[in-house]
Amino acid sequence: MFAAIWTESAAPIATDAEERDLLIRAQAGDEAATFTLIRAYLPALAAAVREFWPMFQDTEELRSVVLVGFLEAVQAWDPGGEYPRVAGIVRQYATDAASREAGQGVMSRIPERTLKRFLGILRRADGDPARGAELAPSLDMASATFTNIYRQFKSANVGAPFMTHYGEESRREEAAETDAVAPWGPTTDPLVGVEDRLLAATALGVLDETEAEVCRLAFGLGGADPLPDGKIAAQLGLSSRLKAQRVRQAAVAKMRAAVGA
Known part of the structure; x- marks a missing residue:
């Protein structure tokens, strides 16, 4: 009909x-x-x-x-x-x-991990594509790649509500992944909280001062918002975004080894 x-x-x-x-x-x-x-x-x-x-x-x-x-x-x-x-x-x-x-x-045409990264960058840029392109290199995506994906959405007349919705989903998934790497996050279970604090103390105890500070900034420990590698490098006086990234990755590997993850 x-x-x-x-x-x-x-x-x-x-x-x-x-x-x-x-x-x-x-x-x-x-x-x-x-x-x-x-x-x-x-x-x-x-x-x-x-x-x-x-x-x-x-x-x-x-x-x-x-x-x-x-x-x-x-x-x-x-x-x-x-x-x-x-x-x-x-x-x-x-x-x-x-x-x-x-x-x-x-x-459906964009690899899942690439799409998640794009949406996460767009969210951090408050929906501003120009700002997103600036942030992209510090978040492991080339500016040209970010801009190309954004143009694909715009050429399909995909509006802000769509990208905001999926960007929020990306944020929740990103937060879940961060919690998995940093098990010392907030919990309502007091026993789990004690275990987490012990794990955190063990994990952080194997890091040197720079590694610990990079992880604090990268994972938002202490209640602060997580920072991208580029901002971490600038704040700590590291030579480059890649330097901060390498320090973070090495620190995470050391922490996982320390807690048997």
């Missing part, structure tokens, strides 16, 4: 009261009401399809994605709210749905 809607002519809904009634019925699962609403908003939906079609190999797939966005808009409409129509959010929901799908397509 809905696949054939794209061959229909737009049919605007005459009154606010009529659209409100249709929206309530559509939210309850009335297909006829939903079909009428789609016809009314065909111009906006077609515009979303035109905007994103270069990023999709299958036009029918894109149309389906845009329709999913429209149905999300219908369900998001508040019957008790001040707006009797759904016009204010239709385009937003349609383009957000297409953006998500396009973003998934870009992500």
